[in-house]
Amino acid sequence: MNLPKHNPQNLKAWSELQNLAKTENLNIQDLFKNDSNRFEKYSVNFNDFLFDYSKHRISDKIKFSLLELANQAELKDAIKAQFEGDLINETENRAVLHTALRDFSESNSNKVHQAKDALGKMQNFVTKVHSGEWKTYADQQITDVVNIGIGGSDLGPQMVVDALDYYKKDIKCHFISNVDGDPIHSLLKNLNPETTLFVIVSKSFTTQETLTNANTIREWFLTHTSEENIKHNFVAVSTNLDAVEKFGIASDNIFPMFDWVGGRFSLWSTAGLSIALTVGMTYFKELLRGAEAMDLHFKETDFDKNIPVLSALISIWYNNFLGSESEAIIPYTNYLQKLTPYLQQASMESNGKSVDRNGDKINYQTGNIVWGEPGTNAQHAFFQLIHQGTKLIPADFIGFKKSLHQDQTHHDILMANYFAQTEALLKGKDKAEVEGGLKNQSLSENEIEKLLPFKVFEGNKPTTSLLIDQLTPKSVGKLIAMYEHKIFVQGVIWNIFSFDQWGVQLGKELANKVLEDITSEDIKNKHDQSTEALLRAYRN
Numbered sequence: 001m002n003l004p005k006h007n008p009q010n011l012k013a014w015s016e017l018q019n020l021a022k023t024e025n026l027n028i029q030d031l032f033k034n035d036s037n038r039f040e041k042y043s044v045n046f047n048d049f050l051f052d053y054s055k056h057r058i059s060d061k062i063k064f065s066l067l068e069l070a071n072q073a074e075l076k077d078a079i080k081a082q083f084e085g086d087l088i089n090e091t092e093n094r095a096v097l098h099t100a101l102r103d104f105s106e107s108n109s110n111k112v113h114q115a116k117d118a119l120g121k122m123q124n125f126v127t128k129v130h131s132g133e134w135k136t137y138a139d140q141q142i143t144d145v146v147n148i149g150i151g152g153s154d155l156g157p158q159m160v161v162d163a164l165d166y167y168k169k170d171i172k173c174h175f176i177s178n179v180d181g182d183p184i185h186s187l188l189k190n191l192n193p194e195t196t197l198f199v200i201v202s203k204s205f206t207t208q209e210t211l212t213n214a215n216t217i218r219e220w221f222l223t224h225t226s227e228e229n230i231k232h233n234f235v236a237v238s239t240n241l242d243a244v245e246k247f248g249i250a251s252d253n254i255f256p257m258f259d260w261v262g263g264r265f266s267l268w269s270t271a272g273l274s275i276a277l278t279v280g281m282t283y284f285k286e287l288l289r290g291a292e293a294m295d296l297h298f299k300e301t302d303f304d305k306n307i308p309v310l311s312a313l314i315s316i317w318y319n320n321f322l323g324s325e326s327e328a329i330i331p332y333t334n335y336l337q338k339l340t341p342y343l344q345q346a347s348m349e350s351n352g353k354s355v356d357r358n359g360d361k362i363n364y365q366t367g368n369i370v371w372g373e374p375g376t377n378a379q380h381a382f383f384q385l386i387h388q389g390t391k392l393i394p395a396d397f398i399g400f401k402k403s404l405h406q407d408q409t410h411h412d413i414l415m416a417n418y419f420a421q422t423e424a425l426l427k428g429k430d431k432a433e434v435e436g437g438l439k440n441q442s443l444s445e446n447e448i449e450k451l452l453p454f455k456v457f458e459g460n461k462p463t464t465s466l467l468i469d470q471l472t473p474k475s476v477g478k479l480i481a482m483y484e485h486k487i488f489v490q491g492v493i494w495n496i497f498s499f500d501q502w503g504v505q506l507g508k509e510l511a512n513k514v515l516e517d518i519t520s521e522d523i524k525n526k527h528d529q530s531t532e533a534l535l536r537a538y539r540n
């Protein structure tokens with residue numbers, strides 16, 4: 001089936017939510033005062049995840065209407081359509097089945113079989129590399145892996161390699177994505193071609209940045225050895241097998257990707273080869289199993305206890321009814337440092353759309369701006385704006401009960417900050433409290449009066465607390481899948497296609513055209529006035 005094509009503004013729940021945004025008491029502290037069961041009602045326990053959404057400007061009536069919005073948008077059918085492989089990516093006529101990549105059931109689906117075959121090929125290769133059976137052209141074992149890719153062929157693998165650094169084996173993994181010559185030339189200076197494996201990841205194998213970087217590496221490699229040795233040190237992950245072979249990579253060294261998996265959702269596929277090479281197949285499969293657990297939770301749980309659904313509805317509440325434009329992601333672990341850049345692509349490339357599924361221009365807000373940094377660094381950077389700025393920024397706080405190190409002092413301090421910040425954002429500091437504090441500093445009435453407005457914190461700033469037992473491959477898998485499904489739910493309700501990215505294609509085409517003009521003599525009237533002048537200035 002196709003996804004339903006309702007205009008969300010015509011749904012009854014949408015108008016109810018508009019009214020509630022004006023009429024309900026949206027003071028979170030009051031909501032707690034009036035309901036001693038609020039935490040129980042506004043939190044979900046799922047395996048090792050505790051999802052607390054009680055610190056939000058959401059009353060029982062609002063929650064009810066948000067859930068109704070999901071029902072009226074026919075979300076249940078949409079989820080079914082996605083998991084059953086219907087061609088819900090209509091503008092590209094494709095299924096959206098990253099969930100098949102982590103389906104460990106006895107499914108008869110052709111796609112699940114294809115995914116399992118590809119995983120088997122990966123497993124063979126990774127085992128050979130780790131056992132030392134796979135030798136480079138110089139008859140040596142692999143010590144370094146370089147992942148060459150961009151966007152989904154880089155951000156997901158890179159984020160997970162970082163996240164699972166604690167679990168890594170002896171292989172060092174590097175990532176080259178930007179076409180900027182600096183990172184690649186600086187990496188090549190210190191790389192040993194005799195012990196390095198190059199993994200070129202490109203679903204299309206036409207991406208300018210990736211091919212440029214791959215060619216530079218190939219040329220560098222050929223200054224050390226001959227072309228027939230490429231097969232020992234280069235592998236590729238792609239759907240475009242012909243282009244990969246033309247590049248000179250042996251067909252045995254090609255790991256297939258599928259057009260039913262979007263680039264930004266592909267880390268679970270062979271695009272995750274660098275992850276598997278870094279942490280080993282056992283942990284890679286644990287990652288997939290974690291994602292599968294979240295898939296089942298998403299597919300089978302009623303919406304009022306369904307973490308991705310609730311998380312999407314909360315986001316829609318702020319984005320569409322309370323005027324928030326962005327949301328912050330604050331993981332309290334440095335291992336998740338790359339989660340935000342990854343989510344920026346996953347969310348903003350998916351839901352940054354202004355035309356609905358009927359092809360009509362949209363007059364309501366869609367994709368939010370996603371940003372963030374790990375706590376506590378974030379606290380010392382931009383939290384001032386969240387606490388006392390003019391913008392309303394709901395934030396996800398991601399914390400872990402147990403650390404991966406033994407230093408409890410550090411972990412307690414870290415987590416004390418995690419708890420304290422959400423509490424401070426909720427409570428703020430009122431006039432009386434500030435006044436009391438200033439009086440203790442024996443300031444004059446006049447001085448107190450002057451300082452007061454600056455020291456008062458309004459509070460009432462919304463946060464979600466996600467408290468997870470420990471950072472493991474499985475919990476990381478669950479976390480990523482949680483956000484993937486959140487993005488899907490938002491797209492369904494906003495009535496947009498979340499799985500194409502035509503906006504990025506234009507930039508790609510133009511970059512190729514401009515590249516010709518950088519060296520061409522004849523650029524008059526080919527560009528706008530500013531671009532033409534800039535091109536001339538660049539050349540001179």
Ligand SMILES: O=P(O)(O)OC[C@H]1O[C@](O)(CO)[C@@H](O)[C@@H]1O
Pocket residue numbers: 149150151152153201202203204205206207210263264349501504505
């Ligand atoms: O894997 P490819 O085909 O090189 O594409 C890389 C990235 O480029 C995009 O098409 C646009 O940024 C992404 O969707 C994709 O992840």
